[in-house]
Amino acid sequence: MDDAVAESAQALRLGVRWHHGFAELGPSFSTELAPTPLAGPHLVSLNVPLARELGLDPALLASPPGVAAWTGNLPLEGSRPLASVYSGHQFGVWAGQLGDGRAILLGGIATPAGVQELQLKGAGRTPYSRMGDGRAVLRSSIREYLCSEAMQGLGIPTTRALVVTGSPQPVRREEVETAAVVTRVAPSFVRFGHFEHFAARGQEEPLRQLADYVIDTFYPECRAGARLAGNPYAALLEQVSERTAALVAQWQAAGFCHGVMNTDNMSILGLTIDYGPFQFLDAFVPDHICNHSDDTGRYAYNRQPNVAYWNLFCLGQALLPLIADQELALAALESYKTVFPRELEMRMRAKLGLGEEQPGDRELVEGILKLLAADRVDYPVFWRRLSRFVAGDGLDPVRDLFLDREGFDGWRLHYEARLPHDRQAASQGMLRTNPNYVLRNHLCELAIRQAKLGDFSEVEALLRLVQSPFEDHPGDDDKAGFPPDWAAHIEISCSS
Template identity: 40%
Template structure:
C-alpha cells in the first residue's frame, strides 16, 4: 500500500538502522488502517523523555500515527523476523501483529524503537488476525509502568488507542493498538533465526550491530563475541534477580521473549505473586509449570544457553574450542544471578554487610512464608514498617524465633536500625499492581469505557516505595477464591 506520511510538529526524529541490515532480517510492511481510532492513554513522562511534544501527541494526526493510519515523517515501517523456543519447542516466528516504525533519537542522543503492537497482519502472522484487544494492551501498559517505577529494566508503553473495531478472542472485544518503546527488539530468537536460516556472515553482521547498539565499548576486548555473550548473561542475571525480588512472574519465558538489551519484554500472561510459593503459575497455557516463579532463573539459563549456541560459529575458528568458550560463559550465570539475588534479599531485610549465615536466615523466612501462605509483598512491607499484626504468620513460634535471629543479625552491623529500615524502604515496594486491582481496571475499561480506575491505579503504582497512607487500599488482599488466578496471552 502507499503510505500516507504525517507531518506534525510532535518531535519525531527517526532513524532506521535495523532496516539497513540484510533484507532477510525483516519485511517491509505498513500497518493496516483502522476505522475510528481514539486515544485512551498517553504516557506524558515517557513522551517528554523521548523528545516528543506531549500536547501535539494528542492531536488527531498523532492519534492516526498511533493507530497506524499514518506514518510519521522519517519512519520506515518493518516487521522483524525471528524464531524461538516456545515451551521448549523450536519454531519460526516473527512480528505477527507488530510493526516497527523506526528508532526515535532523543535529545540526549539515545535510540529507542517505536513499535505498534496490534497493527495488523504481517507475513509472520501464522494465520492470526494481527490485531490486539484492549485488555491485554492496557495490561502491558500497567505492568510495564509498574516495573519501570520499581527500577526494573523494561520496555515501556507510550500510548494505547482503541481502533473502533471488534476482534474475537474468547469473546468479542474492543480492538486496540499499543505503542511500545524499547532499547531494541533484538531477541535471543533473532539470533536463533539468523543462525538457523542465515549465513555466518549474517550472524556476524547481527552480532556487530547488537554490540554497537547495546555494548559499544569493545575496543580493548580480545573476543568481541564472547564479550557480547558475557554482557547479555550479566544483564539477564540482574534482570531475573530483580523479578524474583519483587515476586514478578513473566509467564512466557520463551527465547523470543528474552531481549538482548536486558529489558523485560512481552507482557502477556504475567502477574505478581500474592502468597509466597515457588510453584506459582498464572499463565493459562503453562500447565506443567515450566515458567513458574521458582523456575525463572533456570529458564533464563536455558534460554541463554540457546543464545550461546547461536554464537558458536563466530566465537572461535575451532568449533570444539568455540563450544567450550560458550559453555564456560553460561556456567557463570548461576553465580551472577545468585550474587544479585542474595544482595537484593539482604537489602530487603536491612542488611548492609555480608555474613556466611545470611542465606540460611533468608531461606528460613521464605520457608515460613510458604508454610503459612504469607503474602510476599506485604510480609516485607510489614517488616519494613515494623507492624507485625497483619498476618497470622507473625504470631507463630517459628516466626518469633526467626525474628529474634534477624534482630541479632542487624545488631552485628555498624548501621543503625533506622538506617536498616531506610534501606528496606528503598528495596521493598509497598505497592504492586495487585491482580484483582488490575482486573477491575481492565474490566471497567473494556466493558464501560471507564478508565478512571486504571488511571488511579497507575498513579498509585508510580510511587511504589513512597509508603503513602493513601496507598493503603491498594495493598489490601482480595477475598479468598477457590479458583486459582489465571492470565491469558491475548493473542
C-alpha cells in the same frame, strides 16, 4: 481515521531526528510495511512522564492526529515501519520461524536518554502473523501498558509503554473483544530468537551482521581485546548472560512471574519484554504457575532462573558459529551462575535491611522464605509490614501473617540480632526496596472492566501508583492491601 484528521495531515511530524539502524541491516532481517488502520481510534491513556523523558510534546501525542498515528492510521514523518523476522523455542520446543506477527517497528528517535525505538503492538497483520490477525485487544494492551511502567517504577529493566489507543473494531480471542494498540519504547527489540533464526538456517553472514550491529550499537566494550580471549562474540554472550542473570534476580526478589519465557521473548539487552500472562505473586507459592496455558509448569516462578539459563544456552548455540570455540562459549555462559546468586542475595539482603554480607545472611533469607511458603503468606504485604516494623511500628501486623508464630518468632530473634545498629536507616532503605503498591492481577482486572465500559480513570489511577510504588498515596490504601478472594480465580493465558 476521522475525515477532518485525514484532510488536515498526511503525516504527523514529531520534530525529532530518526535513526533506522535495524532497518539498514537489510531485507533479510525484516519486511517494510505500513500498519493497518483501525476504525474510530480513541485515546485510552498517554504516559505523560515518559513523553517528556523522550522530549515529545504530550499535547501533540494526545491530539487527534497523534491518536491516529499511534493507532497506525496516520504515518509518522521520518518513520520507516517494518516487521522483523526471528525464530525461537516455545515451551522448550523449536518452533521455527516466528517474527513480529502483530508488532511494527517505526524506527528509533533521538531522545535525551539516547536513541529509543518506537513500536506499535497490535497494528495489523505482517508476513510473520502465521494464522494470527495481527491485532491486540484492549485487555492485553492495558496489562502491558501498566506492567511495563510498574517494572520501571520498581527499577527493573524493561521495555516502556508510551500510549494506548483503542478502537470499537471487534477482535476474537476466547470471546469477542475490542482492538487496541500499545506503543512500546526500548533501545532495541532484538531478541535471542533473532540470532537463532539465522543460525538455524546456517546463514552465517547475516548472523555475523546482526551480532556486529548489536555489539557496535549496544555493547562496544565487547571489542576490547582483554575480554574472553579477544573474541567479541563470546564477550557478547557473556555480557548478555550477566544482564539476564541480574534481570531474573530482580524478578525473583520482586515476586514477578513472566509466564512465557520463550527464547523469542528474551531481550538481547536484558530487558523485561513481552508482557502477556505475567503476575506478581500474592501468596508466596514458589511453584506458582501464572500462565493458564502452561500445562507442565515450565515457567513456574521458581523455575525462571533455570529457564533463563536454558535460553542463554540456546543463544550460545546460535552464536557458536561466530565464537568458533565451544569451550569459550561455555565459559561465557558460566558468568550467569556467578552473577545470578550474587545479585539475588544482594537484593534479598536489601529487602531485609541488611548491609554488607555477613555469615548467616543466606540462612536468614532461606529461613524466612521457607516460613512464607509454608503459610502461603502474602508476599508484598509481608515485606512492607516488615519494613514498618523495623521503622518502629508494632510487631503484631507482621507476626499475625503467620500460622506458625513460634517459627516466625525464632526467625525474628536471629533477624533482630543481625539488623544494623541504625534501624531507622535500615528501615528507610527497606521502604525504598519493598513497594507499597504492586500491580496485582485483581487491580488490572478492575481497571480493564471499567475500560471496557469506556471509563479509563482507573487505568490512569493505577499508572500514577505504579510509577511511584514506594510512596504512600493517601486514599489508595485499599490498593496496597490483600487481594479479594475472587482474585484467586483470575485466569491469564498466552492471549493475555
